[in-house]
Amino acid sequence: xxxLNEEIKSGQLKKVYLLYGEEAYLKKMYKExxxxxxxxxxxxxxxxxxxxxNVNVKEVIDLSETLPFFADRRLIILExxxxxxxxxxxxxxxxxxIPETSCLVFIETEVDKRGKMFKAVKTEGRVTELPFQDEKTxxxxxxxxxxxxxxxxxxxxxxxxxDKVGTDMENIQGELEKLFCYTQGKxxxxxxxxxxxxxxxITNRIFDMVNAAAEGRQREALDLYYDLxxxxxxxxxxxxxxxxxxxxxxxxxEMQDLHFAQKEIASKAGIHPYAAxxxxxxxxxxxxxxxxxxxxxxxxxxxxxxxxxxxxxLAVEIFIIELSKK
Numbered sequence: 001x002x003x004l005n006e007e008i009k010s011g012q013l014k015k016v017y018l019l020y021g022e023e024a025y026l027k028k029m030y031k032e033x034x035x036x037x038x039x040x041x042x043x044x045x046x047x048x049x050x051x052x053x054n055v056n057v058k059e060v061i062d063l064s065e066t067l068p069f070f071a072d073r074r075l076i077i078l079e080x081x082x083x084x085x086x087x088x089x090x091x092x093x094x095x096x097x098i099p100e101t102s103c104l105v106f107i108e109t110e111v112d113k114r115g116k117m118f119k120a121v122k123t124e125g126r127v128t129e130l131p132f133q134d135e136k137t138x139x140x141x142x143x144x145x146x147x148x149x150x151x152x153x154x155x156x157x158x159x160x161x162x163d164k165v166g167t168d169m170e171n172i173q174g175e176l177e178k179l180f181c182y183t184q185g186k187x188x189x190x191x192x193x194x195x196x197x198x199x200x201x202i203t204n205r206i207f208d209m210v211n212a213a214a215e216g217r218q219r220e221a222l223d224l225y226y227d228l229x230x231x232x233x234x235x236x237x238x239x240x241x242x243x244x245x246x247x248x249x250x251x252x253x254e255m256q257d258l259h260f261a262q263k264e265i266a267s268k269a270g271i272h273p274y275a276a277x278x279x280x281x282x283x284x285x286x287x288x289x290x291x292x293x294x295x296x297x298x299x300x301x302x303x304x305x306x307x308x309x310x311x312x313x314l315a316v317e318i319f320i321i322e323l324s325k326k
Contacts, residue, residue, distance in 0.1 A: 004030065004128045008037045013073075015098040016125030018084070018118070020108040022270075025169030026130040027107050031077060038075040038103050045069040053082040057091050064094075064102040077105045084111035084118055092116035095124050132272045134263075138167065142176065146189070149180050153189040161194050166201040167272040175199065202233065206241045207278065209320070210249075214285035218324035225320055235312035236305065239319060243298040246323075250291045252276070253283040297322055 007013055008030075017034065019027050039047055046068045050060065055078060068074040083091060084106065095117070098104060104125075111118050121127055133141065139158060146153050153161075165175045175198045182197040183189050205224055212221035228238055248269060255265045266276035301315040310318070 001128060001130075004126060007126065008033050011037055013038055013103055014125040015100065015103055016095055016121050017103070017105045018108070018111070018121045018125070018127045019105070019130055020084070020111045020127075021130035022109060022132050023130045023169060025173070026133075028170070030128070030130070031079075031105065031107055034103075034105055035075060035077070038073055039071065043071060046071045046074045048074075048076045050076070050078045051080055053080070055081045055083070057083075057088070060104075061091070061094050064098060064104065068101055072101070074102045075105070076102065077107065079107040080109065081106070082108075084108050084115060086117075087115070088117045092120045095120040098124070132167070132266070133169070135162075135274045135277065138162070138169075138172075138274065141169070142172065145173075145176050145180075150187075151180070151183065151189055152187060157189060157191050157194060160191050161189075161198065162274065163278075164194060164198050164200050164204060166204055167274045168201075171201065202228070202241065206238070206245055207282075210242065210245050210323070211282060211285075213320055213323040214282065216324055218321060221320050221324055222317065225316060229313065235316045236302070239298060239302065239312075239316045242316070242319060242323075243295060246286075246291050246294045246298075249279060249283050249286060250288065250295070252279045253286070253288060253291070256280060256283060294319075294323055 004017075013034070019030055021027065035047070048063055060076060060078065064074065064076060066074065092115075095104075106117075106121065118127070139162075142158065142161075143153070161175075161179075162172075165172055178197050179189060179193060183193050186193075205228060209221050209224045212218075212224065225238065229235065248271065251269050252265055255268060260268070262276050262280065263273060265280065266273040269276065269279075271279070298319060301310065301319055304310040305312050305315045
């Protein structure tokens with residue numbers, strides 16, 4: 001990211017960029033920064049945006065070959081095209097011939113590093129991976145905002161904040177803005193402030209529900225469930241999320257048994273490293289057999305709901321009660 005930041009700051013842009021990885025916030029941020037660095041404010045004549053897997057490659061090449069209108073360059077952004085997981089031979093060959101008057105920016109989640117497109121962009125331009133940020137980086141990023149607001153926050157409060165709002169950087173930024181407004185005039189952000197103003201993400205509620213069930217705190221797990229129902233969360237979606245978490249725990253436990261490191265587990269399971277740390281701790285409450293039984297129970301309950309034997313709310317109650325049994 002350092003090289004990318006320097007190029008944006010200096011305005012000395014490459015002819016082609018690839019931004020890829022799981023962190024949507026960073027991809028969005030760098031997309032906007034590249035746009036501002038490439039074009040004057042308000043220039044729409046020399047800007048084109050393509051999204052999705054049905055991009056007309058010939059059209060993109062023709063546009064790239066067209067001289068910019070009263071400007072130094074033309075900017076073309078292509079997002080989630082899937083071109084880096086297919087052959088895309090024509091475009092891969094063209095990457096080597098992009099004129100100095102054009103800048104192509106590709107934004108993807110997944111890429112094939114062995115493919116022609118990836119190799120072409122790496123040779124001719126700049127490839128930057130933007131993965132989920134680790135816990136240390138995430139905390140440092142949050143503390144930067146806190147310091148800018150001339151406030152203080154303890155390590156324990158910061159951990160509580162992350163546990164409550166999750167690890168999505170865009171959501172974190174939004175919750176921080178609410179927190180700063182709520183604590184205006186106060187030098188320190190406390191746990192009470194976080195509880196008062198920040199919204200708990202449903203994935204974190206599900207985690208807490210499974211945690212309570214795992215520790216045999218059945219009443220607490222059911223109360224968390226009723227809270228979600230009161231918030232108009234569909235019962236069958238809650239069952240799906242509970243089952244998904246159990247499946248994730250099964251994956252994590254398998255990898256722990258194979259002595260995979262936290263970073264590897266996060267990558268292979270497709271979850272944030274901070275979440276992986278929490279899942280790794282939670283697996284100690286469950287045997288593989290218990291998790292497998294829970295997944296099978298979920299499938300049976302879903303079938304009973306579909307055939308009218310059970311109401312959806314009762315089915316989830318039964319699932320939580322069964323999960324809470326030692």
